[in-house]
Amino acid sequence: MAGTFVIAQGGGPTAVINQTVVGATLEIRKRHPGAKVLGSIHGVRGIRDGNYVDLSAIPEDRLRLIAGTPSAALGSTRDKPDAAYCEVILKGLQKAGADAFIYIGGNDTSGTQQILTDAAGGKIAFVHAPKTIDNDLEENDHTPGFISAAEFVAGAFLSVDLDFRALPGIYVGIVMGRHAGFLTAAAAAWQLDPDSGPHLVYVPERPFSAAGFIDDVRATLDRHKRCIVAVSEGVSTADGKALVESLVPADKLERDQHGNVKLSGSDLPAALERALAEGLPGKRARVDALGYMPRGYVGAISAVDAQEAFDAGAFAVGVAEQGGGSVALQYDGSKTVLKKVPLKNVAGKTRHMPDDFMKPDANQLSDAGMAYLKRLVPEKYKVGKPFV
Template sequence: MAGTFVIAQGGGPTAVINQTVVGATLEIRKRHPGARVLGSIHGVRGIRDGNYVDLSAIPEDRLRLIAGTPSAALGSTRDKPDAAYCEVILNGLKKADADAFIYIGGNDTSGTQQILTDAAGGSIAFVHAPKTIDNDLEENDHTPGFISAAEFVAGAFLSVDLDFRALPGIYVGIVMGRHAGFLTAAAAAWQLDPDSGPHLVYVPERAFSAKRFIDEVREKLDRHKRCIVAVSEGVSTADGKALVESLVPPEKLERDQHGNVKLSGSDLPAALERALAEGLPGKRARVDALGYMPRGYVGAISAVDAKEAFDAGAFAVAVAGEGGGSVAIQYDGSKTVLKKVPLKAVAGKTRHMPDDFMQPDANQLSEAGMTYLKRLVPEKYKVGKPFV
């Protein structure tokens, strides 16, 4: 396959998604000299509008500099194409004489590639390359972007635990993750010892009770003189309602272009602070949403994450040569390996954090959960245990 390759980025930016673009581009140059490589601006919108950057013409030294830069260098999109929109995309790819389309992203991106594959009937190779800090793609042990984001979260909670040893109180950090708790669980990866925070971890896989939350915070506060809490933005109550919808008045809920409630926005930190003030009057409490910072923080780019993202891009080119599919990062018990899996095994599906990663009767990580996290996010900083 020489011809023309189109590459696009979808969904939220990460610290390493540009590695995947560059890994694919350089692999195409090696495997298919003379092939044209078009970077679609703002995801599939660029294909729709015929808006591309010619990656074939970019010098390798500039590409490698871009590879190490966070965010999405081609621009991204939150568009979730339906069948009609995919027909427009398919026509755009045909106008570009595309032989292969590599789309880097998460669940929605893989779903788009499945629709396009079904519509094209084999005339174009469609490849999904994984990317998501949520770490929630089926068939993957972990996904590019997760390790770097997890390092940020682990470092943030280590730091705030040290801070609150000096001036005790309650701290709640809200972490991204609509349906999967992996990133929130990463808050515990760098705990110094059992006395260290986070003392409580709340993930979407378990129902959230406001009453139990207050009771557990009170118990940890009595025991440790401080309580550090990691809460996933996607936690829900037993009736399936998102926590933010339970605590925030409807008129204050923020929604995205698809009508989904913005979980970390919508005044959730203020609502949790009010709940703590009412349930634990007189106690010093602070609630922060970590927001977008973990997903592309320039100071927390994991070398392992960067290499895996680059290699996933290069492997995507090989998958294109085999007719298409999805790239998966798997673990064979001793090392990470790249595999081609069917798009339908990933498309539109969500991988949840295994239940045994949490202790059966406590909102804390289990040994299995800590083992998984420490394999991916090993201790990075040596700090001394304070006297208090």
């Protein structure tokens, strides 16, 4: 299968998504000498506009340097193509002479590949290569990008817990994750012991009660004299409404270009600070949104994550040779293995954190949840437990 391969990146950048681009590019060079490899600029927009970089012409040493660089070297897009947009993309691929299209991304990206597969009728091989710090793709044990982001989050909360031992108070860190709580749960991966922070973890899989939150924080303060809290940006109330919508007047909410409420804006931190000030007056409290920092921090690139992302790109070439599908990272009980799975098993679906990863009667990680995190995000730094 020589010819032309098109590669694109979709959704949020990560610390290792460029590894997947380079893994695929170098594997194509090895298996299909003379094949053209086109990198689409800004995801499917590049295909629509005929805007490509010829990855075939880039020297390997430069590619490998790019592989180890965070962000999305080809540029990305938040476009969610419908059937009509996919027809435009398909025409663009045909114009480029594409034999295969490898699209690296998460849920929406896999959905695009499914629509294109159905429309093309087997004339082009469509491959979805996984990427998401949310770790929420079906068929996957974990996804490229998650481990590096999880290391950032784990290190941030270990550091904050040490800080608040010296000057006790309340700290709330808001972590990315609209529908799945894996990244927020990673805040507990490097806990020194059960008495250390984060003392409370709130994930989208469980309804959030503002009154219950205040009660939890108060009880933790009574016990530990400080309270470290990890909250997912996507937590919602019992009626399914995003927490920020319950705390902020509708006319004051920040919204994106599609009219969706911004979960990572300034509204939620400010609302939680107000709730703490009203519910626990006089207590020192700080609320921060970690924002985009975890997903592409240059100081927290996991070697394991980088290698898995690279391997996923190389594996995607074989999936293209087989006619297309989705690349999945699965766990066989001892190691991570790459598998080809049907696009329909992944496309547009969300994998949620298992319920048994949380204690049934507390907003804390269970033994099962901690075991999963420690397998993927093992302790990286040895620190001494303070005297206070």
